[in-house]
Amino acid sequence: MAALPESSSQQPAPLSLPVLGGRPSSYRERVADALRAALIAGELRPGEVYSAPALATRFGVSATPVREAMLDLAKEGLVHAVPNKGFRVTEVSDRQLDEYTHVRALIEIPTVVALATTADPVSLEALRPAAREIVTAAVAGDLIAYVEADTRFHLGLLALAGNTHLVEVVRGLRGRARLYGLTALAASGRLLSSAEEHLELLDALLARDERAVHEVMTRHLGHVRHLWASAPD
Known part of the structure; x- marks a missing residue:
C-alpha cells in the first residue's frame, strides 16, 4: 500500500485495528499498534507525511486517538511531527x-x-x-x-x-x-x-x-x- 497524496483520486486501503490479546485497550493503544504494524510492513512509507484526519478515515475512528497514537510513536522515534501537516515516517538506514x-x-x-x-x-x-x-x-x-x-x-x-x-x-x-x-x-x-x-x-x-x-x-x-x-x- 504505497503512500498516496491526499489529493489523489485513488483511495488508499483501509487499516484495521487489532485486538490486543484480551487485555483492556483504548482506541489510542489499538491505533498505535496498528500503525506500528503498518510501519514495520512498509505500508506507511519512510519520508512520507501522513495527517491524523487522513489516517483516522482509514481506521474508521476520530482524529483524536490517531493524533495521540502518532505522538506516542514520535516519542519512540518512529515518526516526527511536521507542523500544520502531520507526521513524517522516520527513515531507517x-x-x-x-x-x-x-x-x-x-x-x-x-x-x-x-x-x-x-x-x-x-x-x-x-x-x-x-x-x-x-x-x-x-x-x-x-x-x-x-x-x-x-x-x-x-x-x-x-x-x-x-x-x-x-x-x-x-x-x-x-x-x-x-x-x-x-x-x-x-x-x-x-x-x-x-x-x-x-x-x-x-x-x-x-x-x-x-x-x-x-x-x-x-x-x-x-x-x-x-x-x-x-x-x-
Missing part, C-alpha cells in the same frame, strides 16, 4: 537495520534455544493459533495482519522466559525495523515459506531439540534482515 537485527539475534536466539528445555509444553502450544494466523495472513497477502500476528507470536514466545524487560527491548527493536520486502515476497508466494517457519519452530521446541531451534531461529532472523527488509525501488 541499512546500517540501522543491520544493528537492530544483530541485537535481536544476540537476545532472541539464546533465549528461545533455552526455552527448548524450560518452557511448559502447554504454554508453547498456546502460541500455535498465532503461528497459524501468520500462515493465513501470508496466504491472503495481508501484510498488516502478518506483522501483528508475527509480533504476538515472537513476544509471546519470549515472555515464556519470564523477563519482561527483555520482551520490551525486543518490542522496541521490532518497532524500529522496516520489512519493505514483504510486498514482493507476498506477490511471489515466498512469504508463505517464511510464515511456516513459526510452526517449524514450535515443533522443534516441543521436541526439545535445541539444535533445530537454533537453526530455525538463525534462519528466520536472517530472513528478517536480508530477505524481508530489501529496500523499496
